[in-house]
Amino acid sequence: MLAVYAVGAVLLLGAVRAADGGEGPRGPARRGRAAVAAGAGVHVLVGLLGGLLGAQPGFAGSLSGVALAIAVVVVALPARLGVVAAVLAPLATGLQGASLLAPERHVVALDALDATWWLPLHMTLVLGAVALFLLELSVGAVQVVVRGRLKRKQLGALQRMPSLDVLDRLQVRALVAGVACLGLGLVVGSAGAATQLEHAGLVTDPKVAISAGIWLWYVIVLQARVRRGWHGWWGVRMSAVGVLALLFSWVALEFVAGGFHAYG
Amino acid sequence: MADLAAGAALSLVALGLSHHAAPVAVRERLAFDEDGVRAELSGLLGQGLAREALLLSTCNRVELYAVPQPGEEDHLRAHLGGLRVGGEPLSRYLYAHRGAAAVRHLFRVASSLDSLVVGEPQILGQVKEAVRVAASVGSLGAVLHRLTQRSLWVAKLVRTQTDIGRHTVGVGGAGVRLAHQLFASLDGRRALLVGAGEMGQEVAKAMVGSGLAELLVANRTLQRAVDLAQAFGGTPLPFDRIDDYLHRVDVVIVASGGGRFVVDRRQVAAALRLRRYRPLFLVDLSVPRAIDPEVDTLDEAFLFNVDHLVQVVEEGRQARVEASREAEAMVEVEAERFAQRLADLGANDALGALVRKVDALREVELARTTDVLDRLDPADRARVEAMMRAFQKRVLHGPLASLRAAARAGDADALARLLEAWELDR
Numbered sequence: 283m284l285a286v287y288a289v290g291a292v293l294l295l296g297a298v299r300a301a302d303g304g305e306g307p308r309g310p311a312r313r314g315r316a317a318v319a320a321g322a323g324v325h326v327l328v329g330l331l332g333g334l335l336g337a338q339p340g341f342a343g344s345l346s347g348v349a350l351a352i353a354v355v356v357v358a359l360p361a362r363l364g365v366v367a368a369v370l371a372p373l374a375t376g377l378q379g380a381s382l383l384a385p386e387r388h389v390v391a392l393d394a395l396d397a398t399w400w401l402p403l404h405m406t407l408v409l410g411a412v413a414l415f416l417l418e419l420s421v422g423a424v425q426v427v428v429r430g431r432l433k434r435k436q437l438g439a440l441q442r443m444p445s446l447d448v449l450d451r452l453q454v455r456a457l458v459a460g461v462a463c464l465g466l467g468l469v470v471g472s473a474g475a476a477t478q479l480e481h482a483g484l485v486t487d488p489k490v491a492i493s494a495g496i497w498l499w500y501v502i503v504l505q506a507r508v509r510r511g512w513h514g515w516w517g518v519r520m521s522a523v524g525v526l527a528l529l530f531s532w533v534a535l536e537f538v539a540g541g542f543h544a545y546g
Numbered sequence: 547m548a549d550l551a552a553g554a555a556l557s558l559v560a561l562g563l564s565h566h567a568a569p570v571a572v573r574e575r576l577a578f579d580e581d582g583v584r585a586e587l588s589g590l591l592g593q594g595l596a597r598e599a600l601l602l603s604t605c606n607r608v609e610l611y612a613v614p615q616p617g618e619e620d621h622l623r624a625h626l627g628g629l630r631v632g633g634e635p636l637s638r639y640l641y642a643h644r645g646a647a648a649v650r651h652l653f654r655v656a657s658s659l660d661s662l663v664v665g666e667p668q669i670l671g672q673v674k675e676a677v678r679v680a681a682s683v684g685s686l687g688a689v690l691h692r693l694t695q696r697s698l699w700v701a702k703l704v705r706t707q708t709d710i711g712r713h714t715v716g717v718g719g720a721g722v723r724l725a726h727q728l729f730a731s732l733d734g735r736r737a738l739l740v741g742a743g744e745m746g747q748e749v750a751k752a753m754v755g756s757g758l759a760e761l762l763v764a765n766r767t768l769q770r771a772v773d774l775a776q777a778f779g780g781t782p783l784p785f786d787r788i789d790d791y792l793h794r795v796d797v798v799i800v801a802s803g804g805g806r807f808v809v810d811r812r813q814v815a816a817a818l819r820l821r822r823y824r825p826l827f828l829v830d831l832s833v834p835r836a837i838d839p840e841v842d843t844l845d846e847a848f849l850f851n852v853d854h855l856v857q858v859v860e861e862g863r864q865a866r867v868e869a870s871r872e873a874e875a876m877v878e879v880e881a882e883r884f885a886q887r888l889a890d891l892g893a894n895d896a897l898g899a900l901v902r903k904v905d906a907l908r909e910v911e912l913a914r915t916t917d918v919l920d921r922l923d924p925a926d927r928a929r930v931e932a933m934m935r936a937f938q939k940r941v942l943h944g945p946l947a948s949l950r951a952a953a954r955a956g957d958a959d960a961l962a963r964l965l966e967a968w969e970l971d972r
Contacts, residue, residue, distance in 0.1 A: 362730075432727060432848050438861050445730045446825055511823025514845055 283324045284378050287353065290317030291371035294356070298368045298442065311364045315357055318371055322353040325378075333402075340388035344409060344532065345381035349374045351413030362444050363452065369420045389543055400474025407467030408493075412528055414460035415500070418453050419525050422518040425449040429514050450513060457504050464497045475542060489543035492531045499524050558689055558888070559619060560648035561626050561640060562602075562609030565662050568639040576629065576636065578603040580679055587685045595622045598687035600694060602655070602676040604669070606662050611652060613689050646885035649693060653877045653884075656701035658710065665710040665866050670701050689888065700880045707876065709869040717745050718752030720858035721829055724850055725753065725797060728827050733757040737797035740764045740788060740808055742774055745831040745852065746801020753797065754778055762795065764788050766802070789813055793820035801831040810838040814847050829855070886954065893953030896961070897946055900968055904938055 293314030329350070332343075352374040356367045392401070428443050472490065503520045506512040512520065535543075565573065578586060583601045590596045590612065598613040614622045627637030643651045654660045656673045677694045680686050686694065705711050722732070729735060737758050739750045742765055754761055761780030765771035768784055775782040783791060792798065792813055802808050809828070818826060828849045830837040835851060842849040912919065912931070919927050945964060952960040 428727070433842065435850070435854055435857075437724070437727075437854060437858055443727070445726055446728045448730045509822070511846070513823065513825075 283321050283328065284375065284382065286317050286321035286324065287349070287371070287375040287378055290314045290321060290356070291368075291375045293317060294364065294368040294371045298365050311361065311367075314371065315367065318353050318367075318374070319357045322350060322357060325350045325353065340386060341533075342381045342384040342386055344405070345377050345384055347405065347409040348412050348416070349377035349381065351410050352377065352416060355413060355417050362448065365443060366417075366421055366424055366449075366452070369424060370417065373416060373420070400470055404467055404471035404474060407463045407470060411460045411464035411467060412532065414456045414463060415521070415525055415528060418456035418460060419518070419521045421449050421453045421456060422521050425453065425513070426515060426518055453517070454504075454507060457500065457507070461497065461500050461504060464493065464500070468493055468497060487542050489531060489535055492527065492535065496524060496527050496531065499527065557616075557619060558611070558613055558645055558648045558693070559622070560609060560611050560643040560651045561623060562607060563636060563639040563641065564607035564609070564660065566660075567641070572634070572636070572639060573605065573608065576603075576608050577605065578608065583676070583679050584683050587680060587683045590622070590625075591683075591685055593625075594618065595625060596685075598690040599685045600676055600680040600690050602673060604672045607655070607660075609655070611648065611690060611693070613687065646881065649885045649888065650877065650881035652693060652697045653700045653881045654874075656697040657704040657873055657877055658701070659704075659870055659873055659877060664870050667705075667711055670698070670705075673701070674698065688891070692888070692891075693884070696880070696884050700877060703880070704873045704876055708872045709865055710873050712865070712869075716748065716752070717831075717855050717859060718748040720855040720862070721749035721799070722752045722756050723858055723862075724829070724854070725756075725827050728825050728848060729796065731757060732797075734759045735796040736760045736762065736794060737799060738762045738764065738783070738788070738791060738795045739774070739778075739780070740785075740798070740800040741766075741802025741832065741836070742770050743801025743803070743831055745855075746799050746829075747774070747778075749799050749801075749829060749831065749855075750778060750780075753799075754780075758797075762791055766804075789816075792817035796824070796827060798826065798828045798837075799831065800829070800836045802836045803832060804836065805834050806836075807838045808832075808836040809841065811840040811844065814841045815844055818844060818846050831855070889953040890950075893950050896949055896953070896965060900945065900949065901942065903968065904942060908934055908938055 291314070293310040297309060297311035297314055325346070329346075352370050356370050356374065359367045359370075424443075425446065428446055428449065431437075431443070432446075468490070499520075503517070503524060506520065507517055563572070563576070568576075578601060583603060586601055587599050590599045590610075594615055595618050596612040596614050600611040602609045602611070610622075610626060612622060623640075623642060627635060627640050629636050651660070652673075656670060658665050658667070658669045661669050673694070677686070677698070680690070680694075725732060732753055735758055737750065737753055737760070739746055739761060750761060750763075761775070761778050762783045763771045763775040763778065763780045764783040764785050764787070765774065766785050768782065771782040771785070774780070788809070792809070793816070798809065800808055814826065814828070818824075823846045825846045825848060828837055828841060828847060830849065830851045833852065837849060837851075839849065839851075841847050912934070919930065922930065945968065949961065949964055952964060
C-alpha cells in the first residue's frame, strides 16, 4: 500500500513538470491518481479487515486514517488542480509510512466503554477534519506560490498552475468542511462518551479543550477570509497556526497529558 | 471495364495559391463565394476535366483538390492557371502537388500548419464547409471523400494531441490568458476600459469574446466613449467617474495617452477595500504608462503592462513553433499511411478486375470442354477444376505483385502499362 502511494506521489510530482499537466490518456497525472486510488482501495480493505478482527483504535491507526482521507481527496481533486494533488500525495505517503513506524498505543479509556456506535463516527469526522485542514494549508501554500509568480511576472511558469480564484474557492470549501467536521466530531465524541461516563470531566479534558480551541480558531480564520479578505500569506500563516495546534493535540498531547484520550 | 481507381488515387492533385506567394490583392480577387464554388465545381465536372473536385476558398488561400479525368491533368492546370486576376494570369502564383504530396498538403492545411497564424482554429471549419459544398454539388467521389474525412480526423488529432492551439499569439489573447491566471473564467466578470488605444480595444474585444458580463468604457471625450461602448456592446462612462466604478469591476484596461497616471495607488487601495480584497486585474497598455506602477505593491492588485503582454505573445509563439514540429511529424506519418491506403484501394480495384477477367476466361474454357468433363467422375472433375485454379493463381502471381508494387510506388505509368497489357485500362 505504501509503495503504491509512493508511486502515485512520484508520478503526480512528475506530472507538474509535463507540458500538458500530465493529463494525456497515458499521462503521469492520470496514472498517478490511478495509483493513489488503488492504494486507497487496498487501504479501505485493510481497515475493514482490522475492524472485523477487533483492532483497537490507536495512534498508528489515526496516522493511517488521515493518510487515507488525504488519498481520497487526491483522487477526488479535478485535473486542473493537479499541482495540489502533487503536494498532498507525498503527504499521504509520509503519513502512511509514519503509521508503520509509530508505536502501537491505544486509548486506555476506551477499554471501559462500549464505543460501538459513536466511536467510528467520531474518529471519521475528526480525522477527516485533520485531512481537510491539511488540504486547506496545502492549497494556501500553492496560492502563495502562484501569487509570488504573478507579482514577479514569471509568466511562463504559470502555465500549468490553477488560477487564483479556483484555489481560493477550494481553500474556503476545505475550511468550511473542516470546521463542520471538527465541530460535529466534537459533538458526537462528547455525546457518545458522556452517556457512559459517570463524571462530567469532558470539559476539562485537555484534548477536548484544545480541540474546541482549534475549532474556534478556524472559525476566526474563516471569518477573516470572508469578511476581511485575508488571502495569501496572511491566510497561510493563520492556517499554519491551526495545523500546528492540531499536530500538537494529535501527536504530542495524548502521550504527555492525562484525560480520556491518553494512550496506555 | 471496372472503374479502376488506381489511376484516380495516384493522379490526385492539389492546385492552388496561398498567402505564401500570392499577395492579398490577388487572393481577394480570386476568392470564390459559395455560389462561385458550386459553379466552378459543376463546370469542372461538366467539362470533363475532373471526375472528383473540392474547392477551398478562404481569405488566405484558394485551392482545388481534384482527381482529373485520365489525360486531363494538364488541361485542369491550364484552366486554373489561365484564370486572370486584374489582367494578370495566375500561373505565376500557382503551386501543384500530386499524389502523396497532395494528401500531405491537405492534411497540413486542415491542421493549420500552413496557415498565416499557425494553430488558428478557423481553417478546420473552412475545410468542413468546403466539403459540405462539394458534397452538395456531388463532386466528392471515393478518393476525395476518404481524403477529406481523413484530413478532418488528422486535424482534430493534431489539435488534441499537441499544444498547437493552446498558445495565444495576439495581444488580445495574451490579455485574456493573463486574466485567466486570476479568474478561471471571465463569465460574469466586469471590466473597465479607459482610453481608446488600439491595443486596449484589442484586449477588451478578446475579453468580451471570452464571456465578460459587462464592459464599461471611459474616455476623456465622452462621445468617443459612447462610440466605443456601442462598438463593444458596453456602457459608456464619464471620465471623472472612474473612481466610483473601480471597485465594481474585476478587470481594468487602460490605453490612454496624456503622460500622467489615470489610475493611482490610492484609488486602487480604496477600491480593494470596498471589494473586500477580491483580486483586481489591471492592464496598462499606455506608453508612457497611465497606471502608477506602485499599484502592483498592493497585495490583491495584479498589474501588467505592454511588455508583459508581449512576453506572453512571444512565449506563445515559441510554444507554437515547438508544437508545430510535433504536429508536422504526426501529419507526415498520417499522410504516408493514408497515401498507402489510397494506393492499396486503387490497386485492389485493379487487382479485382484482373482476377475477375481471368476467372471469366477460365469459366469460358471450362464451358468449352463440358462434354469431356461431364464424362469424368465427380472426384476427377474436381481435380481438373482445382488444377486450373492453381494454374491461374501461379500465372497471376507475378502480375498481381507488380500491380501492387506499382500502386504503392505511385508509379502511374507502370500501372497503366500493366493494365493495358491485360486490356484492363478501357
